[in-house]
Amino acid sequence: MTFVEKVKKQLEKIKKENKEINAILQVNPKALEQAKEIEKKIKSKKAGKLAGKTIAIKSNINVLGLNSSCASKTLENYKASYDATVIKKIKEEDGLIIGIANCDEFACGSSGKNSAFGPTKNPNAIDRIPGGSSSGSAAAVAAGFCDLALGSDTGGSIRSPASCCGVVGMKPSYGVVSRYGLIDLSMSLDQIGPFANNVEDALVLLNVIRGKDENDSTSLESKKVEIKKLGKIKIGVPNVKADSKIKELIENKLKELKNVEIVKIKLPHVHLATQTYYPIVYTEFFSATRKFDGRKYGKKIEEVCGEEVLRRILGGKEISQAEYKGKYYRKALQVKGLIKKEIEQALDKVDAIIMPTLPVLPWKLNSNISVEEEYASDALTVLANLAEIPAISIPAGEVGGIPVGMQILGKRMTESLIFSIAYYIHSLKGGKK
Amino acid sequence: MDKEDIKKQAKKILDNFAKALESVKAEEENVERDSDRREEKEPNEPNEEFRKIILENAPNKKEGCIVAEKGKWTK
Numbered sequence: 060m061t062f063v064e065k066v067k068k069q070l071e072k073i074k075k076e077n078k079e080i081n082a083i084l085q086v087n088p089k090a091l092e093q094a095k096e097i098e099k100k101i102k103s104k105k106a107g108k109l110a111g112k113t114i115a116i117k118s119n120i121n122v123l124g125l126n127s128s129c130a131s132k133t134l135e136n137y138k139a140s141y142d143a144t145v146i147k148k149i150k151e152e153d154g155l156i157i158g159i160a161n162c163d164e165f166a167c168g169s170s171g172k173n174s175a176f177g178p179t180k181n182p183n184a185i186d187r188i189p190g191g192s193s194s195g196s197a198a199a200v201a202a203g204f205c206d207l208a209l210g211s212d213t214g215g216s217i218r219s220p221a222s223c224c225g226v227v228g229m230k231p232s233y234g235v236v237s238r239y240g241l242i243d244l245s246m247s248l249d250q251i252g253p254f255a256n257n258v259e260d261a262l263v264l265l266n267v268i269r270g271k272d273e274n275d276s277t278s279l280e281s282k283k284v285e286i287k288k289l290g291k292i293k294i295g296v297p298n299v300k301a302d303s304k305i306k307e308l309i310e311n312k313l314k315e316l317k318n319v320e321i322v323k324i325k326l327p328h329v330h331l332a333t334q335t336y337y338p339i340v341y342t343e344f345f346s347a348t349r350k351f352d353g354r355k356y357g358k359k360i361e362e363v364c365g366e367e368v369l370r371r372i373l374g375g376k377e378i379s380q381a382e383y384k385g386k387y388y389r390k391a392l393q394v395k396g397l398i399k400k401e402i403e404q405a406l407d408k409v410d411a412i413i414m415p416t417l418p419v420l421p422w423k424l425n426s427n428i429s430v431e432e433e434y435a436s437d438a439l440t441v442l443a444n445l446a447e448i449p450a451i452s453i454p455a456g457e458v459g460g461i462p463v464g465m466q467i468l469g470k471r472m473t474e475s476l477i478f479s480i481a482y483y484i485h486s487l488k489g490g491k492k
Numbered sequence: 493m494d495k496e497d498i499k500k501q502a503k504k505i506l507d508n509f510a511k512a513l514e515s516v517k518a519e520e521e522n523v524e525r526d527s528d529r530r531e532e533k534e535p536n537e538p539n540e541e542f543r544k545i546i547l548e549n550a551p552n553k554k555e556g557c558i559v560a561e562k563g564k565w566t567k
Contacts, residue, residue: 124545140545273533331516334509341506354560356549366493373495374502386510393518430505 062101062111066094069113069157073204081179082189082198084118085126085159097153108267109154112260115199115208118159119166120251121240122146125156129242130174130195131164132363133351143240144275145209145251145268152267157205161195166211166244167344167367168192169219169436170428175365178424183225184461187421190223192216192244193254197224200254207264208254213244214336215416215440217252218452222416222464225454227261227485228254229478232471233447234279236265237272245343248336248444258453258482262286265474284474286482294480295324295409299439301418304458309415309465312455315487324405324412328398329442333434335398336441338378338391345375370430395445402446406470411480414439416452416464439466449474453485 060068070090077083087093090113100106116122119129121139123146128134142150149156163173171179171194179194181187182202189198193210197220200208210217212230221228229252236251243249253264265284272278296313313321348368353359361372378387405412419436422428443450448471455465465484469477493501552559 123541137549138545140542140549328516331512334512338506338509341502353551355558356546356551366498369495370498370502370505373499374506377499377503378506387506389520390510390513393520394513394516396521397516397518430501434505 062098063091063094066090066113066155066157069204072202073158076202077204079180080182080198080202081177082161082195082202083115083158083204084128084130084161084176084195087125087156087158090155090157093155097155100153107152107154108263109149109152112207113155113157113205114149114264115158115160115196115205116146116156117162117193117196117208117210119162119211119242119244120145120209121242122156122159125159127159127242129165130162130176131360131365131368132175132358133360134357135175137357141240144237144272146240148268148270154207154267160193160199160208162210163192163194164365164368165242165344165348166192166213166216167371169215169433170422171195171198171220172424173365173367180424181224181421184223184421186423187461188223188424190220190417190421193228194220196254197221197226197228200224200226200256206255207260209251209264209268210254211241211244211249211251212444213248213340214437214444217254218416218440218450218464218466219437221254221452223421223462225462226254226256227258227451227453227481228252229261229265229451230443230449231265231269231474232449234277235269235281235449235472235474237270237275237278239272239274243343243347245340246347247343248339258451258478258485259286261451262478281472281474284478287475287479289318289479289483291318291320292410292480293320293322293408295322295405295412297324297326297329297405297412297414299329299414299418301415301439302420305415305418305420305463308456308458308463309413312465312484313413316484322409324409326401326405328394328401331394332398332441332445333438335391335394336437336445337434338387339395341371341375342378342388343375344371345379348372398442399446402442402448402468403470406448410469411477412468414466414468416440416466420458420461420463443468447471449477451477451481453481
């Protein structure tokens with residue numbers, strides 16, 4: 060099948076199945092035209108590293124000329140006037156942007172239900188949530204609408220939907236990928252990362268988008284990420300609160316590993332991760348949303364946004380006003396430092412940490428989950444953001460036909476090691492290679 | 493849920509979180525920058541497409557300029 064034929068097939072699939080899944084908010088109107096140009100390059104052997112791959116982009120990342128709505132009425136008709144650095148890099152390597160993916164409004168949520176344009180459904184468990192906030196990106200890959208996708212991960216927004224939808228999703232170390240052109244949720248925690256059906260494809264996309272960028276002062280030089288042959292490795296497994304069936308599945312998966320020493324580790328303040336994460340997010344999100352005043356573009360955010368976005372804005376405002384006491388944001392930053400140190404110390408004794416990506420199975424779309432319960436579902440993913448380390452979620456198997464992800468966390472800037480471990484585990488029985 | 497209820501709920505959640513962190517002894521981290529100077533890069537070349545889209549996105553414009561009411565935010 061030629062590349063153009065593949066793109067036609069995927070566009071037909073989107074047309075036919077997206078009404079149900081709601082993963083794609085906007086199809087790139089020039090996709091076919093651009094595919095023909097890329098195919099010419101492929102034939103003349105002058106194509107870039109992403110030639111032949113189609114990519115869906117979360118709607119909080121600017122793609123020139125397309126609608127970066129953040130799945131919000133605030134930016135419903137907003138057209139991006141420039142390419143984010145990651146998009147520029149993808150285009151330079153001949154990746155084809157197939158469309159803009161749905162998400163929780165302004166990346167606020169863990170379920171995919173908070174989009175102003177309707178919830179995304181989980182292609183691999185249709186009555187369950189797809190996870191969030193990069194719900195559409197994960198669902199688009201799982202549904203076969205595209206080969207790859209980009210999401211953003213502030214507290215698990217790549218890894219959570221990857222786990223729920225049964226695909227691979229990766230959050231790089233803070234600084235590895237430029238955030239220029241990402242409409243921020245919480246600038247000290249946000250990172251852009253890849254989704255794919257397998258570990259190798261996620262690695263190719265990460266290698267394209269990583270690197271220092273003069274437009275993002277927090278971005279860093281990083282080495283090429285490679286899958287290497289593993290010698291004997293030591294994996295740390297913390298005792299975390301999670302559904303017993305999920306824990307059993309992960310434990311069984313770990314028993315399959317050869318040449319791996321499994322050791323129990325302690326992370327004493329891990330139970331405070333959610334309580335530490337949200338005050339930081341509320342405060343930084345309140346600050347980030349002050350530009351949405353409806354004067355230069357879009358609509359005033361408080362007048363049109365959904366409940367979760369409003370909750371974070373009002374909560375963030377409250378914190379900012381009361382912050383002279385240092386009770387919320389400052390205290391949360393202090394505990395963030397403590398959790399980071401504990402994770403770093405644990406990682407000094409092992410090569411990587413493995414745990415479930417989510418402590419619960421993706422819940423039913425129509426269930427009434429409280430705000431606190433939804434926040435608690437992020438308890439295991441927020442750790443990597445608080446510690447600024449890389450983490451990858453790969454499919455570990457299923458519980459009652461519902462996908463379950465396992466998370467591999469490594470020291471800062473050890474992307475190659477966690478990709479190598481992920482590749483090894485994913486290549487075992489049941490993994491999609 | 494109306495705005496006041498959402499505000500109350502957010503406050504309750506944050507107070508519960510603050511209470512959970514209250515007794516944790518943790519030191520403050522400070523990041524010291526190597527330099528107090530910020531390098532200014534060269535300005536970008538004028539980009540007509542960028543200008544066209546920016547104006548398309550603007551709710552009010554006049555003669556190629558965006559009209560943004562001063563102080564609207566505080567009203």
